[in-house]
Amino acid sequence: MEIQWLHLKFFRNYLDQEVLFQSGLNILQGENGQGKTNILEGIYYLLTGKSYRVHREQELMSWGENEFHLHGDFLVQKRKLRLESHYKEKRKIIKINQVPCRKLSEYVGTVNVVFFSPDDLAMVKGGPAERRRFLDLHIAQHHSKHIQLLNAYNKVIQQKNALLKRGQNGVKSQLELWNEQMVRIGSEIIKNRWEFTDLLSQKSQEVYGQISSGREKLTMEYHSLGKENLSEALEVFPKLMEEKMALEMERKMILVGPHRDDILFKLNDRSARLYGSQGQQRSIVLSTKLAELEVIRQNKGEYPLLLLDDVLSELDELRRDYLLDYVKDLQQTIITITSAETLTPRASLMLKVENGQIRRFD
Numbered sequence: 001m002e003i004q005w006l007h008l009k010f011f012r013n014y015l016d017q018e019v020l021f022q023s024g025l026n027i028l029q030g031e032n033g034q035g036k037t038n039i040l041e042g043i044y045y046l047l048t049g050k051s052y053r054v055h056r057e058q059e060l061m062s063w064g065e066n067e068f069h070l071h072g073d074f075l076v077q078k079r080k081l082r083l084e085s086h087y088k089e090k091r092k093i094i095k096i097n098q099v100p101c102r103k104l105s106e107y108v109g110t111v112n113v114v115f116f117s118p119d120d121l122a123m124v125k126g127g128p129a130e131r132r133r134f135l136d137l138h139i140a141q142h143h144s145k146h147i148q149l150l151n152a153y154n155k156v157i158q159q160k161n162a163l164l165k166r167g168q169n170g171v172k173s174q175l176e177l178w179n180e181q182m183v184r185i186g187s188e189i190i191k192n193r194w195e196f197t198d199l200l201s202q203k204s205q206e207v208y209g210q211i212s213s214g215r216e217k218l219t220m221e222y223h224s225l226g227k228e229n230l231s232e233a234l235e236v237f238p239k240l241m242e243e244k245m246a247l248e249m250e251r252k253m254i255l256v257g258p259h260r261d262d263i264l265f266k267l268n269d270r271s272a273r274l275y276g277s278q279g280q281q282r283s284i285v286l287s288t289k290l291a292e293l294e295v296i297r298q299n300k301g302e303y304p305l306l307l308l309d310d311v312l313s314e315l316d317e318l319r320r321d322y323l324l325d326y327v328k329d330l331q332q333t334i335i336t337i338t339s340a341e342t343l344t345p346r347a348s349l350m351l352k353v354e355n356g357q358i359r360r361f362d
Protein backbone atom coordinates (compact mmCIF):
# COMPACT_ATOMS: atom_id res chain seq x y z
CA MET A 1 0.00 0.00 0.00
CA GLU A 2 1.25 3.48 -0.66
CA ILE A 3 0.32 7.12 -0.86
CA GLN A 4 1.02 8.88 -4.14
CA TRP A 5 -0.40 12.33 -3.56
CA LEU A 6 -1.59 14.35 -0.55
CA HIS A 7 -3.41 17.66 -0.42
CA LEU A 8 -3.74 19.54 2.86
CA LYS A 9 -5.94 22.58 3.23
CA PHE A 10 -6.08 24.54 6.49
CA PHE A 11 -4.49 21.59 8.26
CA ARG A 12 -2.06 22.69 11.03
CA ASN A 13 0.55 24.96 9.44
CA TYR A 14 -0.46 24.02 5.86
CA LEU A 15 -2.88 26.43 4.26
CA ASP A 16 -2.85 24.84 0.82
CA GLN A 17 -0.13 22.29 0.15
CA GLU A 18 0.23 19.37 -2.25
CA VAL A 19 2.85 16.65 -1.81
CA LEU A 20 3.82 13.95 -4.30
CA PHE A 21 5.33 10.75 -2.87
CA GLN A 22 7.08 7.77 -4.39
CA SER A 23 7.39 4.06 -3.57
CA GLY A 24 10.25 3.11 -1.25
CA LEU A 25 11.83 5.42 1.31
CA ASN A 26 10.52 9.01 1.35
CA ILE A 27 12.37 11.44 3.58
CA LEU A 28 10.91 14.63 5.03
CA GLN A 29 13.84 16.66 6.27
CA GLY A 30 13.72 19.97 8.10
CA GLU A 31 14.56 21.87 11.27
CA ASN A 32 12.38 21.53 14.36
CA GLY A 33 8.89 23.00 14.22
CA GLN A 34 8.71 23.33 10.40
CA GLY A 35 5.78 20.95 9.79
CA LYS A 36 7.26 17.49 9.18
CA THR A 37 5.11 15.69 11.74
CA ASN A 38 2.04 17.59 10.53
CA ILE A 39 2.37 15.83 7.15
CA LEU A 40 2.44 12.39 8.81
CA GLU A 41 -0.44 13.42 11.04
CA GLY A 42 -2.42 14.46 7.94
CA ILE A 43 -1.87 11.05 6.31
CA TYR A 44 -2.73 9.22 9.54
CA TYR A 45 -5.91 11.24 10.05
CA LEU A 46 -6.97 10.68 6.46
CA LEU A 47 -6.60 6.91 6.92
CA THR A 48 -7.99 6.43 10.41
CA GLY A 49 -10.23 9.42 11.09
CA LYS A 50 -8.15 10.02 14.21
CA SER A 51 -5.14 12.11 15.09
CA TYR A 52 -2.13 10.34 16.50
CA ARG A 53 -1.40 13.25 18.82
CA VAL A 54 -4.59 15.03 19.87
CA HIS A 55 -8.18 14.14 20.63
CA ARG A 56 -9.92 17.23 19.28
CA GLU A 57 -10.28 18.18 15.63
CA GLN A 58 -10.20 21.87 16.60
CA GLU A 59 -6.46 21.57 17.20
CA LEU A 60 -5.90 20.29 13.66
CA MET A 61 -7.40 23.32 11.93
CA SER A 62 -4.96 26.06 10.96
CA TRP A 63 -5.16 28.88 13.46
CA GLY A 64 -7.95 31.30 12.60
CA GLU A 65 -9.75 28.77 10.35
CA ASN A 66 -12.96 26.83 11.01
CA GLU A 67 -12.41 23.85 8.76
CA PHE A 68 -9.80 21.58 7.24
CA HIS A 69 -9.72 19.33 4.20
CA LEU A 70 -7.48 16.39 3.34
CA HIS A 71 -7.31 14.52 0.02
CA GLY A 72 -5.05 11.64 -0.90
CA ASP A 73 -4.45 9.18 -3.71
CA PHE A 74 -3.46 5.71 -2.56
CA LEU A 75 -2.48 2.47 -4.22
CA VAL A 76 -3.96 -0.72 -2.71
CA GLN A 77 -3.61 -4.10 -4.45
CA LYS A 78 -2.51 -2.13 -7.54
CA ARG A 79 -5.82 -0.20 -7.50
CA LYS A 80 -5.99 3.54 -7.11
CA LEU A 81 -8.17 4.95 -4.34
CA ARG A 82 -9.03 8.56 -3.60
CA LEU A 83 -9.75 9.28 0.07
CA GLU A 84 -11.13 12.55 1.39
CA SER A 85 -11.66 13.83 4.88
CA HIS A 86 -13.40 17.11 5.53
CA TYR A 87 -14.02 18.80 8.85
CA LYS A 88 -16.40 21.73 8.77
CA GLU A 89 -18.90 23.18 11.22
CA LYS A 90 -17.94 20.50 13.74
CA ARG A 91 -18.90 17.75 11.29
CA LYS A 92 -16.71 15.11 9.68
CA ILE A 93 -17.31 14.02 6.11
CA ILE A 94 -15.36 11.10 4.76
CA LYS A 95 -15.38 9.86 1.18
CA ILE A 96 -13.90 6.94 -0.71
CA ASN A 97 -13.71 7.53 -4.46
CA GLN A 98 -16.16 10.41 -3.97
CA VAL A 99 -18.76 8.22 -2.21
CA PRO A 100 -19.55 9.43 1.32
CA CYS A 101 -19.16 6.92 4.17
CA ARG A 102 -21.81 6.94 6.87
CA LYS A 103 -19.61 5.54 9.59
CA LEU A 104 -15.93 5.50 10.45
CA SER A 105 -16.08 1.71 10.49
CA GLU A 106 -16.90 1.71 6.74
CA TYR A 107 -13.68 3.56 6.11
CA VAL A 108 -10.94 2.59 8.56
CA GLY A 109 -8.74 -0.21 7.27
CA THR A 110 -9.28 0.61 3.59
CA VAL A 111 -5.63 1.60 3.49
CA ASN A 112 -3.57 0.36 6.42
CA VAL A 113 -0.97 2.37 8.23
CA VAL A 114 1.54 1.92 11.05
CA PHE A 115 2.75 5.04 12.84
CA PHE A 116 5.87 4.98 15.00
CA SER A 117 7.03 7.99 17.02
CA PRO A 118 9.16 8.48 20.15
CA ASP A 119 5.95 9.08 22.13
CA ASP A 120 5.08 5.42 21.57
CA LEU A 121 7.37 4.61 24.49
CA ALA A 122 4.26 5.34 26.55
CA MET A 123 2.97 2.00 25.26
CA VAL A 124 5.40 0.31 27.63
CA LYS A 125 6.01 2.99 30.26
CA GLY A 126 2.59 4.61 30.44
CA GLY A 127 -0.71 3.49 31.90
CA PRO A 128 -3.05 0.73 30.67
CA ALA A 129 -5.21 3.22 28.73
CA GLU A 130 -2.27 3.86 26.35
CA ARG A 131 -1.87 0.15 25.72
CA ARG A 132 -5.57 -0.46 25.19
CA ARG A 133 -5.68 2.47 22.74
CA PHE A 134 -2.75 1.05 20.77
CA LEU A 135 -4.37 -2.36 20.59
CA ASP A 136 -7.83 -1.03 19.69
CA LEU A 137 -6.43 1.14 16.87
CA HIS A 138 -4.55 -1.85 15.54
CA ILE A 139 -7.58 -4.17 15.68
CA ALA A 140 -9.82 -1.55 14.06
CA GLN A 141 -7.65 -1.70 10.93
CA HIS A 142 -8.50 -5.39 10.54
CA HIS A 143 -11.99 -5.64 12.00
CA SER A 144 -14.11 -2.61 11.36
CA LYS A 145 -16.70 -4.20 13.65
CA HIS A 146 -14.34 -3.57 16.58
CA ILE A 147 -15.01 0.19 16.29
CA GLN A 148 -18.76 -0.44 16.50
CA LEU A 149 -18.23 -2.66 19.54
CA LEU A 150 -16.14 0.00 21.29
CA ASN A 151 -18.70 2.70 20.53
CA ALA A 152 -21.55 0.54 21.77
CA TYR A 153 -19.62 -0.46 24.90
CA ASN A 154 -18.74 3.18 25.68
CA LYS A 155 -22.40 4.17 25.40
CA VAL A 156 -23.38 1.40 27.81
CA ILE A 157 -20.80 2.38 30.41
CA GLN A 158 -21.80 6.04 30.12
CA GLN A 159 -25.43 5.12 30.79
CA LYS A 160 -24.50 2.80 33.62
CA ASN A 161 -22.24 5.43 35.17
CA ALA A 162 -25.03 8.00 34.99
CA LEU A 163 -27.38 5.55 36.68
CA LEU A 164 -24.87 4.82 39.46
CA LYS A 165 -24.30 8.54 40.02
CA ARG A 166 -28.05 9.18 40.32
CA GLY A 167 -28.25 6.27 42.76
CA GLN A 168 -32.04 6.19 43.27
CA ASN A 169 -34.06 3.34 44.70
CA GLY A 170 -34.98 0.55 42.34
CA VAL A 171 -31.78 1.00 40.40
CA LYS A 172 -30.84 -2.66 40.76
CA SER A 173 -33.06 -4.06 38.02
CA GLN A 174 -31.86 -1.38 35.57
CA LEU A 175 -28.27 -2.11 36.51
CA GLU A 176 -28.83 -5.76 35.72
CA LEU A 177 -29.95 -4.81 32.21
CA TRP A 178 -26.85 -2.67 31.62
CA ASN A 179 -24.67 -5.44 33.04
CA GLU A 180 -26.09 -7.90 30.53
CA GLN A 181 -25.17 -5.53 27.70
CA MET A 182 -21.71 -4.96 29.16
CA VAL A 183 -21.07 -8.70 29.27
CA ARG A 184 -22.39 -9.29 25.76
CA ILE A 185 -20.43 -6.50 24.06
CA GLY A 186 -17.46 -6.56 26.45
CA SER A 187 -16.85 -10.28 25.84
CA GLU A 188 -16.48 -9.63 22.09
CA ILE A 189 -14.00 -6.83 22.81
CA ILE A 190 -12.00 -9.08 25.13
CA LYS A 191 -11.90 -11.88 22.52
CA ASN A 192 -10.66 -9.53 19.78
CA ARG A 193 -8.00 -8.00 22.00
CA TRP A 194 -6.85 -11.41 23.19
CA GLU A 195 -6.56 -12.76 19.67
CA PHE A 196 -4.56 -9.77 18.41
CA THR A 197 -2.27 -9.67 21.43
CA ASP A 198 -1.41 -13.30 20.67
CA LEU A 199 -0.63 -12.53 17.04
CA LEU A 200 1.44 -9.47 17.93
CA SER A 201 3.22 -11.34 20.70
CA GLN A 202 4.44 -14.10 18.37
CA LYS A 203 5.76 -11.66 15.76
CA SER A 204 7.29 -9.17 18.19
CA GLN A 205 9.06 -12.03 19.95
CA GLU A 206 10.78 -12.95 16.68
CA VAL A 207 11.87 -9.36 16.00
CA TYR A 208 12.99 -8.75 19.57
CA GLY A 209 15.04 -11.95 19.44
CA GLN A 210 16.86 -10.60 16.40
CA ILE A 211 17.64 -7.16 17.82
CA SER A 212 18.71 -8.46 21.22
CA SER A 213 20.74 -11.32 19.70
CA GLY A 214 18.41 -13.78 21.40
CA ARG A 215 19.51 -12.80 24.90
CA GLU A 216 16.03 -11.99 26.17
CA LYS A 217 12.58 -13.32 25.45
CA LEU A 218 9.77 -10.83 24.93
CA THR A 219 6.17 -11.78 25.60
CA MET A 220 2.95 -9.80 25.45
CA GLU A 221 0.00 -10.91 27.55
CA TYR A 222 -3.52 -9.56 27.65
CA HIS A 223 -4.87 -9.49 31.19
CA SER A 224 -8.61 -9.24 31.50
CA LEU A 225 -10.63 -9.05 34.72
CA GLY A 226 -7.56 -10.22 36.63
CA LYS A 227 -7.27 -13.41 34.53
CA GLU A 228 -4.44 -14.54 32.30
CA ASN A 229 -6.57 -17.02 30.40
CA LEU A 230 -9.32 -16.12 27.93
CA SER A 231 -11.90 -18.75 28.84
CA GLU A 232 -11.48 -18.04 32.56
CA ALA A 233 -11.95 -14.30 31.95
CA LEU A 234 -15.11 -14.84 29.90
CA GLU A 235 -16.50 -17.22 32.50
CA VAL A 236 -15.80 -14.96 35.45
CA PHE A 237 -17.12 -11.77 33.77
CA PRO A 238 -20.88 -12.11 34.57
CA LYS A 239 -20.13 -13.50 38.04
CA LEU A 240 -17.87 -10.56 38.89
CA MET A 241 -20.50 -8.10 37.69
CA GLU A 242 -22.99 -9.63 40.04
CA GLU A 243 -20.58 -9.82 42.95
CA LYS A 244 -19.49 -6.19 42.63
CA MET A 245 -22.93 -4.71 42.08
CA ALA A 246 -23.47 -3.65 45.70
CA LEU A 247 -19.99 -2.12 45.89
CA GLU A 248 -20.52 -0.29 42.57
CA MET A 249 -23.75 1.19 43.96
CA GLU A 250 -22.01 2.23 47.15
CA ARG A 251 -19.04 3.82 45.35
CA LYS A 252 -21.16 5.13 42.44
CA MET A 253 -18.66 3.89 39.88
CA ILE A 254 -18.08 0.94 37.54
CA LEU A 255 -15.49 -1.44 38.97
CA VAL A 256 -15.49 -4.30 36.46
CA GLY A 257 -15.06 -4.53 32.68
CA PRO A 258 -12.61 -4.59 29.78
CA HIS A 259 -12.24 -0.79 30.00
CA ARG A 260 -9.91 -1.62 32.93
CA ASP A 261 -7.91 -4.38 31.20
CA ASP A 262 -4.19 -4.23 30.48
CA ILE A 263 -1.47 -5.66 28.25
CA LEU A 264 1.71 -6.79 29.94
CA PHE A 265 5.06 -6.64 28.18
CA LYS A 266 7.48 -9.07 29.78
CA LEU A 267 11.19 -9.69 29.26
CA ASN A 268 12.23 -13.12 30.47
CA ASP A 269 8.97 -13.25 32.44
CA ARG A 270 9.56 -9.96 34.28
CA SER A 271 7.49 -6.82 33.76
CA ALA A 272 9.29 -4.64 31.19
CA ARG A 273 7.49 -1.57 32.53
CA LEU A 274 8.90 -2.07 36.01
CA TYR A 275 12.29 -3.63 35.31
CA GLY A 276 13.21 -2.92 31.66
CA SER A 277 15.92 -0.38 30.85
CA GLN A 278 15.08 2.57 28.60
CA GLY A 279 16.91 0.82 25.72
CA GLN A 280 15.01 -2.43 26.27
CA GLN A 281 11.71 -0.56 26.40
CA ARG A 282 12.52 1.21 23.10
CA SER A 283 13.36 -2.17 21.54
CA ILE A 284 9.99 -3.50 22.68
CA VAL A 285 8.19 -0.63 20.97
CA LEU A 286 10.23 -1.14 17.79
CA SER A 287 9.51 -4.88 17.82
CA THR A 288 5.80 -4.33 18.41
CA LYS A 289 5.55 -1.82 15.55
CA LEU A 290 7.33 -4.17 13.14
CA ALA A 291 5.09 -6.98 14.37
CA GLU A 292 2.09 -4.77 13.54
CA LEU A 293 3.40 -4.45 9.97
CA GLU A 294 3.78 -8.21 9.63
CA VAL A 295 0.36 -9.02 11.09
CA ILE A 296 -1.26 -6.58 8.66
CA ARG A 297 0.67 -8.08 5.74
CA GLN A 298 -0.44 -11.58 6.74
CA ASN A 299 -4.03 -10.44 6.94
CA LYS A 300 -4.22 -8.16 3.89
CA GLY A 301 -1.57 -9.71 1.65
CA GLU A 302 0.26 -6.39 1.40
CA TYR A 303 2.44 -4.26 3.66
CA PRO A 304 0.80 -1.16 5.12
CA LEU A 305 2.27 2.31 4.84
CA LEU A 306 4.91 2.94 7.48
CA LEU A 307 5.19 6.42 9.00
CA LEU A 308 8.29 7.00 11.13
CA ASP A 309 8.32 10.26 13.06
CA ASP A 310 11.81 11.19 14.20
CA VAL A 311 12.55 7.74 15.59
CA LEU A 312 16.08 7.28 14.29
CA SER A 313 17.63 9.73 16.76
CA GLU A 314 16.17 7.63 19.59
CA LEU A 315 17.68 4.32 18.49
CA ASP A 316 21.26 3.11 18.84
CA GLU A 317 23.26 2.17 15.73
CA LEU A 318 22.35 -1.52 15.81
CA ARG A 319 18.62 -0.90 16.03
CA ARG A 320 18.75 1.98 13.53
CA ASP A 321 20.47 -0.28 10.99
CA TYR A 322 18.01 -3.07 11.71
CA LEU A 323 15.06 -0.76 11.09
CA LEU A 324 16.53 0.71 7.90
CA ASP A 325 17.26 -2.77 6.62
CA TYR A 326 13.70 -3.78 7.41
CA VAL A 327 12.10 -0.90 5.53
CA LYS A 328 13.96 -1.89 2.35
CA ASP A 329 11.40 -4.68 1.82
CA LEU A 330 8.35 -2.49 2.42
CA GLN A 331 6.35 -0.86 -0.31
CA GLN A 332 6.60 2.62 1.17
CA THR A 333 8.01 4.32 4.25
CA ILE A 334 7.81 8.01 5.05
CA ILE A 335 10.29 9.20 7.62
CA THR A 336 10.90 12.59 9.24
CA ILE A 337 14.42 13.62 10.22
CA THR A 338 16.30 16.78 11.10
CA SER A 339 19.66 15.89 9.54
CA ALA A 340 19.75 14.07 6.20
CA GLU A 341 23.30 12.80 5.64
CA THR A 342 23.05 9.22 6.90
CA LEU A 343 19.93 8.41 4.90
CA THR A 344 20.45 10.13 1.58
CA PRO A 345 21.81 7.11 -0.38
CA ARG A 346 18.85 4.96 0.66
CA ALA A 347 16.10 7.43 -0.26
CA SER A 348 13.80 7.27 -3.28
CA LEU A 349 12.60 10.79 -2.54
CA MET A 350 13.96 13.63 -0.41
CA LEU A 351 11.69 16.51 0.54
CA LYS A 352 12.71 19.65 2.37
CA VAL A 353 10.20 21.03 4.85
CA GLU A 354 10.56 24.69 5.72
CA ASN A 355 7.99 26.81 7.47
CA GLY A 356 5.00 24.94 6.08
CA GLN A 357 6.43 24.76 2.54
CA ILE A 358 7.64 21.57 0.88
CA ARG A 359 10.07 21.24 -1.98
CA ARG A 360 12.13 18.49 -3.56
CA PHE A 361 15.83 18.27 -2.90
CA ASP A 362 17.73 18.16 -6.16
Ligand SMILES: Nc1ncnc2c1ncn2[C@@H]1O[C@H](COP(=O)(O)OP(=O)(O)OP(=O)(O)O)[C@@H](O)[C@H]1O
Pocket: 011, 012, 013, 014, 030, 031, 032, 033, 034, 035, 036, 037, 038, 039, 059, 060, 061, 062, 063, 310, 336, 338, 353
Ligand atom coordinates in the same frame (compact mmCIF):
# COMPACT_ATOMS: atom_id res chain seq x y z
N1 LIG B 1 -3.39 24.36 14.31
C1 LIG B 1 -2.25 24.90 13.83
N2 LIG B 1 -2.28 25.91 12.94
C2 LIG B 1 -1.15 26.46 12.45
N3 LIG B 1 0.09 26.05 12.80
C3 LIG B 1 0.18 25.05 13.70
C4 LIG B 1 -0.98 24.42 14.26
N4 LIG B 1 -0.57 23.44 15.11
C5 LIG B 1 0.79 23.46 15.07
N5 LIG B 1 1.24 24.43 14.24
C6 LIG B 1 2.64 24.76 13.92
O1 LIG B 1 3.20 23.62 13.29
C7 LIG B 1 4.58 23.59 13.61
C8 LIG B 1 4.93 22.22 14.18
O2 LIG B 1 4.91 21.33 13.16
P1 LIG B 1 5.44 19.84 13.35
O3 LIG B 1 5.04 19.31 14.67
O4 LIG B 1 5.04 19.12 12.12
O5 LIG B 1 7.01 20.14 13.37
P2 LIG B 1 8.22 19.19 13.01
O6 LIG B 1 8.84 19.72 11.75
O7 LIG B 1 7.80 17.78 13.02
O8 LIG B 1 9.16 19.52 14.22
P3 LIG B 1 10.06 18.60 15.19
O9 LIG B 1 11.26 18.22 14.38
O10 LIG B 1 10.38 19.55 16.30
O11 LIG B 1 9.20 17.46 15.62
C9 LIG B 1 4.88 24.62 14.66
O12 LIG B 1 5.53 25.69 14.04
C10 LIG B 1 3.50 24.99 15.17
O13 LIG B 1 3.48 26.32 15.57
